């Protein structure tokens with residue numbers, strides 16, 4: 001199965017099993033907007049809890065807020081979004097399709113990397129045990145040729161982005177002979193800038209109405225509340241403010257399911273530090289955030305850092321955590337050192353003093369900020385793509401299983417009476433009554449046990465508990481484990497402790513050095 005086929009299957013699976021539906025589907029959907037279904041919302045809530053608790057509960061110097069989506073329009077002037085929250089777009093005249101010019105070039109570079117990887121694989125097969133990858137990479141004329149071309153384009157690309165040179169960006173696309181995947185032609189328009197903010201009107205009459213924006217990031221809600229939180233919480237530097245909330249961007253292209261949406265959710269934490277200590281904190285947060293991702297057990301090699309080619313107007317250091325999605329390594333989280341840009345600008349635009357009095361230094365200053373910013377939906381996609389597995393079983397049957405870490409699974413336990421009579425459903429209900437205050441539990445009495453197991457595998461339920469006639473005699477049930485499919489008999493009284501141990505966030509949190 002190719003990665004593309006896998007991705008298509010994953011999207012179909014998300015819909016079939018109530019994780020994600022296209023928005024307003026009965027009206028044929030709305031571009032890049034999605035709804036979460038009955039299982040999706042549970043997984044999403046668990047992701048948010050994993051993040052929130054790792055920030056707010058595990059760190060006594062981080063607190064949370066929940067700011068409004070609408071903000072004073074001046075906020076977005078101060079932040080630079082009105083002037084500069086743009087993406088470079090380009091159209092193909094034949095297919096009439098629109099693309100992000102920078103993404104076309106990035107994809108071209110990823111393809112060159114793939115070409116090198118293929119050369120390496122070919123050589124590995126040819127030279128067998130004698131193969132030395134390092135030496136091959138350093139000497140193969142073919143690899144060196146691809147690399148030299150890539151490096152040259154990379155240098156031009158970085159310069160073009162930094163200088164906002166749209167003509168050069170188009171020239172790079174032409175020089176790399178990038179074609180539109182739909183029409184296959186190189187009939188490109190010029191590159192233009194496009195502002196990604198959605199706007200609407202606030203106020204009851206059109207005359208007196210003000211243009212307001214749907215926030216394109218949650219961070220500004222934290223910056224404008226810096227003083228409120230610092231004063232009311234008597235916070236001392238360094239300290240952080242965390243927030244989870246919706247953000248909106250009128251993305252130019254939106255063809256990758258929930259990877260790039262026009263309405264999405266962010267989990268952001270702004271960490272306020274003494275000027276001069278920001279690099280130290282930036283490194284520390286990089287490490288902590290990587291540990292948070294890796295704790296889920298999807299394989300350390302599936303993550304990497306990618307430093308930004310172009311630093312945003314506010315940053316002095318920036319890196320992305322990238323995950324190996326079915327469509328390649330892509331950003332899930334950004335870790336940025338934002339200097340005193342945001343607070344400084346809000347101080348300037350609002351005319352209010354936004355400073356911290358440092359008792360140790362005996363002076364006041366505008367704090368520096370290190371932020372960690374992750375999309376809930378991209379995290380969701382990371383989990384689904386890592387968890388989705390198709391397996392051939394010993395008896396020749398196939399199963400689809402979602403290997404979602406137990407702490408994040410939408411349903412923790414499915415309780416099933418073997419048959420719908422002899423008092424077995426009643427016992428199953430009693431077990432549910434005992435567990436339902438702590439966990440999400442499902443009840444299923446339809447079809448064969450095998451079929452019921454498959455249904456739970458497909459939504460990632462870690463445990464199936466079967467009540468049978470022996471249960472009536474000795475008070476034991478069969479517990480079947482999702483990943484190993486192993487079964488064991490345990491006492492009903494022991495169920496709670498077993499589930500608790502396996503689904504608790506505790507083990508995940510221990511792996512993060514907070």
Ligand code: ATP
Nearest residue numbers: 251259260261264331332333334373374375377378
């Ligand atoms: P990209 O380069 O992919 O457009 P970005 O660098 O603009 O992303 P940030 O502004 O750093 O993204 O936002 C922080 C996080 O918010 C991203 O790492 C991503 O997880 C999430 N995010 C950003 N834009 C979207 C979107 N359109 N849909 C879903 N998640 C998004």
